[in-house]
Every structure is written in structure tokens, then in C-alpha cells.
Amino acid sequence: MSWHVPEEDLRAYARGELAAPALWSADAHLAACARCRGGLGAVGDVDGGWERLDAELDAPRPGMFEGLLVRAGVADHTARLLAATPVLRRSWLGAVVVVLVLSVAAAYAAPPGRSPTLFLALAPLLPLAGVALSYGPALDPTYEMAVVAPLHGFRLLMIRTVAVLAAVLGLGGLATLALPGYGLRALAWLLPALALTSTGLALTPRFGPVAGPGAVGGAWLVLLAVAEAVREGGPLAPFTVTGQGVAAGVAVAGAGLLCALRDRFDFSRGSAA
Structure with missing residues (x-):
């Protein structure tokens, strides 16, 4: 195959944001192309990693009192x-x-x-x-x-x-x-x-x-x-x-x-x- 799904389209496909008719082309191509399916898996892992990193960065940092309670065995919530x-x-x-x-x-x-x-x-x-x-x-x-x-x-x-x-x-x-x-x-x-x-x-x-x-x-x-x-x-x-x-x-x-x-x-x- 001389044509493959562009990386930007793979990312959009993984996020569920790829619109027709590019979506139809990507579906048909992924069914027959192992290389693009591998690329789709890699893109999904990267996007998931960024999402987990964003969630970790946005999570509130516990204060000193809260940290002491957790160390003493009190449940986080x-x-x-x-x-x-x-x-x-x-x-x-x-x-x-x-x-x-x-x-x-x-x-x-x-x-x-x-x-x-x-x-x-x-x-x-x-x-x-x-x-x-x-x-x-x-x-x-x-x-x-x-x-x-x-x-x-x-x-x-x-x-x-x-x-x-x-x-x-x-x-x-x-x-x-x-x-x-x-x-x-x-x-x-x-x-x-x-x-x-x-x-x-x-x-x-x-x-x-x-x-x-x-x-x-x-x-x-x-x-x-x-x-x-x-x-x-x-x-x-x-x-x-x-x-x-x-x-x-x-x-x-x-x-x-x-x-x-x-x-x-x-x-x-x-x-x-």
C-alpha cells in the first residue's frame, strides 16, 4: 500500500473526533493495514498517557494536616x-x-x-x-x-x-x-x-x-x-x-x-x- 492514514487522522480517530468521509476511509484502511492498526494503538497509548499526566498535574496537593492523617492510617477521603x-x-x-x-x-x-x-x-x-x-x-x-x-x-x-x-x-x-x-x-x-x-x-x-x-x-x-x-x-x-x-x-x-x-x-x- 502506498497510502496510509495520516497521524493526525489516527489521533482524531482514536479520540472519536474524525468526521466523514475521512472516517469511512480510515475504517476501510485499518481493516486491511496492520501498520496503521499498530500506529493507532501507539497513538491511543500516547493520548492516554497525556490524559493521565494532565489528571495528575491537575489533582489538588494534600496539605500538611491531610498528609499526616493519611500517614497515620486515615483513609484518603x-x-x-x-x-x-x-x-x-x-x-x-x-x-x-x-x-x-x-x-x-x-x-x-x-x-x-x-x-x-x-x-x-x-x-x-x-x-x-x-x-x-x-x-x-x-x-x-x-x-x-x-x-x-x-x-x-x-x-x-x-x-x-x-x-x-x-x-x-x-x-x-x-x-x-x-x-x-x-x-x-x-x-x-x-x-x-x-x-x-x-x-x-x-x-x-x-x-x-x-x-x-x-x-x-x-x-x-x-x-x-x-x-x-x-x-x-x-x-x-x-x-x-x-x-x-x-x-x-x-x-x-x-x-x-x-x-x-x-x-x-x-x-x-x-x-x-
């Missing part, structure tokens, strides 16, 4: 969701540190033996606020990606909740160690924090990711104001043995309600979108 959590950014964590430092400073400024009331009041609100800022179309920059991802809404919420609790409770624990000699009494904020967080999450399908936790936070502040008004010395009611027992019960009830409503989070995501 889970690490990406954790790294995209808004409240794990420096601005939010910095704000948490500032609040904790100021509340610890207030505890040092209080008279000796006085309960660190400000710290105990503010510390339970921090994980609640963090969870509220981690889930929802108005606050999460990756919300649209999460909506279309093949991931249960409840699982996404739990992944980010665990991340928020690990960060905030860890910082709160360090701040507790810095309090001036209150011992185990300074840990009285942990159970209220879990109670507020679980209750706020349980209200999210009904009231939304901001209004639900916001209502729970407001109720906590009202409770503290009432407890302060009726206190006759000693710690505030939520930080007594009875109050801690009530907080534990609320945390368990909130977790149970949250599990019962776990299928509602996909509906709330769809309606919010």
Missing part, C-alpha cells in the same frame, strides 16, 4: 473531609486559645479558693460552637462537595464532630492543667460540654446546624444565670455532684436521640441545599 473542616483552621483554633487563656487569667485574678466559674461556663460552649460551625451550607466551604459525595450525612457529621471534640477538648484539657490548684474540680466542664454537644447535634435535623446548637447554648447561659441567682455559696448547681449526674444523663439521652435520628441528616442536607 476521610482525611480530605477532616482537613476541610472549617473549625480546624488556624483562625478558629486561635480564637479558642484566646478564650481559654482569658478565662484562665480570670481564674488567677479571682480570690483564693474561688471556683473558676468563668472557665467552667465558657469551656462547654466551645465544642458546641465548633460543631455548629463545621456543618451546614452557610458555613462549610466544602458543603456542595459533601452533598454530592457518596457519604452518609450522619457519618460526615460524626467525622467532623470527633475532629472538633479532639481539638477543643485537648486545648481545654491543657487550659485546665494551667488553672491555679483546683484539682479535679476544674474538670467539671467536661460532662456539660458533652451534654451540650450531643443535644445540639440532636436538634440539628429539626432546627438546622446553627439554630439548634444556638438554642442549646442560650439555654446553658440561662441555666447558669438562674444557678448564680439562687446560689448560696459553693459551686454553681451544674458543677455539683448532682449537676454532673444530670449532665451525664443528658449526654446519654442526647446521644441516643442522635442515633435514632441519624437518617434525618441526609434529608436536612438535601433541604438545605
Whole structure:
């Protein structure tokens, strides 16, 4: 044969872009020409290689935090969701540190033996606020990606909740160690924090990711104001043995309600979108 399919036509044929009548000529020629069929295979491999290279170059590079999670054994997609959590950014964590430092400073400024009331009041609100800022179309920059991802809404919420609790409770624990000699009494904020967080999450399908936790936070502040008004010395009611027992019960009830409503989070995501 003196005529063969030009390389440009072979590339277009491999991509499915070759138009008639050149397409008909190429079809007829390839059926009888082993040389051009070999060239077509080579062209297809080259084009596929360029496509794979383009995809690799265009792929987003994981950040340091995401890379550490992957090295620790976290799945790639889970690490990406954790790294995209808004409240794990420096601005939010910095704000948490500032609040904790100021509340610890207030505890040092209080008279000796006085309960660190400000710290105990503010510390339970921090994980609640963090969870509220981690889930929802108005606050999460990756919300649209999460909506279309093949991931249960409840699982996404739990992944980010665990991340928020690990960060905030860890910082709160360090701040507790810095309090001036209150011992185990300074840990009285942990159970209220879990109670507020679980209750706020349980209200999210009904009231939304901001209004639900916001209502729970407001109720906590009202409770503290009432407890302060009726206190006759000693710690505030939520930080007594009875109050801690009530907080534990609320945390368990909130977790149970949250599990019962776990299928509602996909509906709330769809309606919010």
C-alpha cells in the first residue's frame, strides 16, 4: 500500500473526533493495514498517557494536616473531609486559645479558693460552637462537595464532630492543667460540654446546624444565670455532684436521640441545599 492514514487522522480517530468521509476511509484502511492498526494503538497509548499526566498535574496537593492523617492510617477521603473542616483552621483554633487563656487569667485574678466559674461556663460552649460551625451550607466551604459525595450525612457529621471534640477538648484539657490548684474540680466542664454537644447535634435535623446548637447554648447561659441567682455559696448547681449526674444523663439521652435520628441528616442536607 502506498497510502496510509495520516497521524493526525489516527489521533482524531482514536479520540472519536474524525468526521466523514475521512472516517469511512480510515475504517476501510485499518481493516486491511496492520501498520496503521499498530500506529493507532501507539497513538491511543500516547493520548492516554497525556490524559493521565494532565489528571495528575491537575489533582489538588494534600496539605500538611491531610498528609499526616493519611500517614497515620486515615483513609484518603476521610482525611480530605477532616482537613476541610472549617473549625480546624488556624483562625478558629486561635480564637479558642484566646478564650481559654482569658478565662484562665480570670481564674488567677479571682480570690483564693474561688471556683473558676468563668472557665467552667465558657469551656462547654466551645465544642458546641465548633460543631455548629463545621456543618451546614452557610458555613462549610466544602458543603456542595459533601452533598454530592457518596457519604452518609450522619457519618460526615460524626467525622467532623470527633475532629472538633479532639481539638477543643485537648486545648481545654491543657487550659485546665494551667488553672491555679483546683484539682479535679476544674474538670467539671467536661460532662456539660458533652451534654451540650450531643443535644445540639440532636436538634440539628429539626432546627438546622446553627439554630439548634444556638438554642442549646442560650439555654446553658440561662441555666447558669438562674444557678448564680439562687446560689448560696459553693459551686454553681451544674458543677455539683448532682449537676454532673444530670449532665451525664443528658449526654446519654442526647446521644441516643442522635442515633435514632441519624437518617434525618441526609434529608436536612438535601433541604438545605
